[in-house]
Amino acid sequence: MNNLKALFLATTPLILLNGCGSESSGSAPVSKYNLQFVSLRVLDEDEVNSNCxxxxxxxxYDTSDDSSSDDSSSDEPDSVNVVVAQKSTGALLTAFIQDSTGKVTETYTSASSSNWSSDGELTLVASDVPTNGYVTVTRKLPGSTTTYALTLQKSFLQTNMTINTVLSEVTAQTCVTGSSESTVYERTGSIDQDGxxxxxFGFSTLEGIYQGFSGQSIDMKSPSSTFLATRHVRESDDSAGEIKGYRFITLGQVSEDSAIELKNADSDDMIGDISWIAPQDLSLSAKAEINVYKSGTGALHWQYLPQTGTGTYGYAxxxxxxxxxxxxxxTYNQWTVNETQAISSPANGLDLSTALSAKTLPAVATSELVSCSTSEVGICLQTYSDLGASLTAQRTYVSVSNGSGLEIKQVIYSSPQALLPMFSFDDSDLDNLWSNSLSVSEVSLLMGTSSSEVKDIFTRQFFDSFAVAENTFDNGNKFTDSLSVATPLGDQKDNQNFLKRTNYLQLQYHETK
Incomplete structure (x- = not known):
């Protein structure tokens, strides 16, 4: 173990995607794009340097029959696996600059390009990427007939980006360092049951929701930020999940022996039994949820809402x-739908019965490759009809095989395009693949926002560190990038929280032929 700890000594930290503006984000235009390639690796947390x-x-958790012991009731895990990154040469990668039709204008490899450093950083001149053009990174393992590709339109490119590749290409046995995660503290607290x-009863923190049927001795985890102590449901006829008491607190106020007094519904500043009408046009696959924004903290869980019919909620x-x-x-009209919206008048009730059908949305179309004049290879992918919807961004996944083993699996981040041009790679074998039928296609559409931050989060939302590190992204995983914009766990948590407190609507559709 000591040898493994020494293996992951700290090295110079990378500047990651978070906080780096794209040309569309309102900041000054960038002059260069720096793409740092890394490989991801799963290790036991005890074997990893704390700076990684x-x-x-x-x-x-060991769930085998013979794993019982005196402390088998403990909630502590038997072990913790983490994913860390190492700089990678990118020797198995090729990078392309393509114009809006998918035509190749520049090609880069680690062996032939002077702007591809020995530790795996590729620097591209921003002006070399045409307006509405693209940067594509492809990977093909030795002996494999499958090419994986990640394509980013110019407006999605960041000054500094980290992109994963494969473990065999590491440049040094050292980890990428950083400190994006906040320290999480464990506490046991009690809440006054008010007679x-x-x-x-429970606590709602940035780390999770921790609840029990008693106000006594509730275990919880939280970073050192403000969070909520809560009580849901007080009478047997209360609406399921309705919040009946709350208080914003800090870690210093949490004690097993000193119960926290809550502000209760219909007293103090809080009222209850406010009307909720669930969507009738949206088949909810998960409970609707109210979150509240606390400045300096973020979004905190307030309460769940009934999935169908009517219910009530509390307001402070x-x-x-x-x-x-x-x-x-x-789900709605074949789309999987995720939406967050501000409640305009929370004290007056919330009616979402027909909120979705009142919007102008695109329509799912049968996914197919069709002839078009806007593509260098003469082929476009159609997955939807936009019908005049106001869309912000699009992620497209396309998998095509020639039936003899040769295939391409490409993820494309672009402006909304109901007919998306397919790409040339200056390789006749790959370019000719587009004349075959689709194997799999996916489309994800972002709308309801003009936020550049939401658009940046959209680019990183399909990164699964374990699927990438363990090479399992092809094992039936949907909406998972193979070549990905690698994002640290702390940033992932921040991104997920941000989406709970900003207006956006995301539509997704997957089709396997």
């Missing part, structure tokens, strides 16, 4: 009328 940037974490113990004026957000997830 973490890209994923997974707690492992009766009926209900669900001290939270601020503009700080309530509702998130829903479900």
């Amino acid at each position: 940037e973490i890209y994923g974490r997974e707690e492992i 009766d113990g009926f209900g669900i 004026s001290a939270v601020g009328g503009g700080n309530y957000y509702v998130s829903t997830e479900g």
Whole structure:
């Protein structure tokens, strides 16, 4: 173990995607794009230097029959696996600059390009990328007939980006360092039951929701930021999940022996039994959820809402009328839908019965490769009809095989294009693949926002560190990039939280032929 710890000594940290503006984000135009290639690796957390940037974490519990012991009731995991990154040469990669039709204008390899450094950083001159053009990175392993590709239109490119490649290309046995994760503290706290113990008591933190049927001795985890102590449901006829008490607190106030007194519904600044009408046009696959925004902290879980019919929720004026957000997830007209929207008048009720059908949305179309004049290879991919919808960004995944083993699996981030031009690679074998039928296609559409931050999050949303590190992204995983914009775990958490407190709508559709 000591040898492994020494293996991952700290090295110079990389500047990652978060916080780096694209040309469309309102900042000054960039002059260069720096693409740092890394390989991802799964290790036991005990074997990793504390300075290593973490890209994923997974707690492992031994559930075998012979794993029982005196402390088998403990909630502690048997081990924790983490994903770390190492700089990679990118020797198995090729990078292309392509124009808006997919025509290759520049080609780069680590062996032949002077702007591709020995430790795997490729520097591109921004002006070399045409307006509405693209940068594509492809990977083909020795002996393989499959080419993986990641394509980013110019408006999606960042000054500094980290892109994963393969483990065999590491330049040194050292980890990429960083500190994007906040320290998480474990505490046991109690909540005043106010004379009766009926209900669900708990804490809502940036780390999770921790609840029990008693206000006594609730275990929780939180970074050192403000969070919520809550009580949900107080009477047997209360709407399922309705919040009945709350208080914003800090870690210093959490104690097992000193119960936290809550502000209760229909007293203090809080009122309850506010009307909720669930969507009738959206089949919810997960509960609708209200989150509240706390300045300096982020979005915190407030309460769940009934998936069908009607229900009620609680409102506290001290939270601020503009700080309530509702998130829903479900299916509508073949789309998988994820939406967050601010509640405009939370004290007056919330009716989402026909909110989605009132919007102008694109329509799912049968995915197919069709002839077109806007592509260098004469082929475009059609996955939807836009019908005049106001769209912000698009992710497209396309998999095509010639039936003899040769195939391409490409992810494309672009402006919304119902007919998306397919790409040339100056390789007749690959270019001719587009004349074959589709194997798999996916489309993800972002709308309901003009936020450059949401658009940047969209580019990183399909990164699965374990799927990449363990090479399992082809094992039935949907909406998972193989070549990905690698994003540290702390940034992933921040991104997920941001989407709970900003207006956006995302539509997704997957089709296997």
